[in-house]
Amino acid sequence: MSDNHSAGDDHSDNLIDHGHDDEHVYLSLAEGHDDGSDARWAFGTGFEDPLYGVDTTVPDGVDAVELAVTCVELADDALVSAQRLAEWCTRAPELEEEVALANIGLDLLGQARLLYARAGQVDGTGRDEDAYAYLRDADDFRSVRLAELPIGDFAFSIVRLLVLSSWRLAHFERLTSHRDPVLAAITAKGVKELTYHRQYAAEWAVRLGDGTDESHRRTRTALDEVAPHLEELFTAYDVRDEVMEVLRQVTAAAGLPMPHVAPAHGAGRDGQHTQHLAPLLAELQSVARAHPEATW
Numbered sequence: 001m002s003d004n005h006s007a008g009d010d011h012s013d014n015l016i017d018h019g020h021d022d023e024h025v026y027l028s029l030a031e032g033h034d035d036g037s038d039a040r041w042a043f044g045t046g047f048e049d050p051l052y053g054v055d056t057t058v059p060d061g062v063d064a065v066e067l068a069v070t071c072v073e074l075a076d077d078a079l080v081s082a083q084r085l086a087e088w089c090t091r092a093p094e095l096e097e098e099v100a101l102a103n104i105g106l107d108l109l110g111q112a113r114l115l116y117a118r119a120g121q122v123d124g125t126g127r128d129e130d131a132y133a134y135l136r137d138a139d140d141f142r143s144v145r146l147a148e149l150p151i152g153d154f155a156f157s158i159v160r161l162l163v164l165s166s167w168r169l170a171h172f173e174r175l176t177s178h179r180d181p182v183l184a185a186i187t188a189k190g191v192k193e194l195t196y197h198r199q200y201a202a203e204w205a206v207r208l209g210d211g212t213d214e215s216h217r218r219t220r221t222a223l224d225e226v227a228p229h230l231e232e233l234f235t236a237y238d239v240r241d242e243v244m245e246v247l248r249q250v251t252a253a254a255g256l257p258m259p260h261v262a263p264a265h266g267a268g269r270d271g272q273h274t275q276h277l278a279p280l281l282a283e284l285q286s287v288a289r290a291h292p293e294a295t296w
Contacts, residue, residue, distance in 0.1 A: 144229070
């Protein structure tokens with residue numbers, strides 16, 4: 001790749017090596033989430049049970065069916081996203097990024113497990129997390145279509161992570177005040193993790209967009225590829241302003257154009273998936289389907 005964006009390279013190096021500069025876009029995005037810990041390593045590796053002591057009784061006035069649907073939708077998004085991030089193992093451009101993406105995926109997997117477990121508690125079926133993850137067909141999943149697209153190149157995965165983490169974080173922040181204490185506790189834990197996910201993706205998006213001609217081109221292409229799926233996200237949850245503000249900050253810092261939001265074509269929430277979800281689930285579910293009663 002050429003190095004015509006020499007000034008951009010200097011700026012990108014500063015973004016990576018000098019994280020104390022308050023002008024950096026990814027630090028701006030992290031404001032308001034400082035709990036005294038290092039948000040960079042919020043990979044969900046702590047040993048505290050986020051549901052310890054939380055009453056699992058569905059509160060009066062909370063629709064159990066609606067609650068279960070919400071939990072399954074959010075869990076499906078997380079599970080599918082985690083599976084896509086796992087595909088970067090042995091493929092990432094640097095070992096450090098391979099570890100980072102894998103751990104972000106583990107965060108999302110942890111969120112999916114908690115959400116599936118809550119759905120099984122309240123939907124009347126008594127299903128466990130494995131039943132939701134491994135024993136449903138693609139038509140039964142309610143994940144958004146953007147999550148299921150192939151990993152593409154590194155720029156695409158970074159831009160997708162930026163959009164999905166910004167979107168999920170904005171919704172989780174609202175759910176922390178949900179009347180169901182279990183969902184509120186799950187999302188409160190998730191806010192810390194998603195804040196880091198968004199920060200990580202924003203940092204890399206700026207580095208790529210403001211880097212070489214080739215990295216700039218690829219990141220711009222990635223924005224174009226993600227753009228057709230933005231409206232589906234905004235239809236699912238009314239967090240358009242929050243997500244578009246994040247994209248405005250990042251694209252401005254990276255010297256990239258804002259993506260154009262077009263009408264959605266199909267909705268994963270309605271079971272209208274792309275051709276890519278079924279093969280992803282086939283790989284994910286193969287062992288569990290071959291040995292349905294096995295435990296390990």
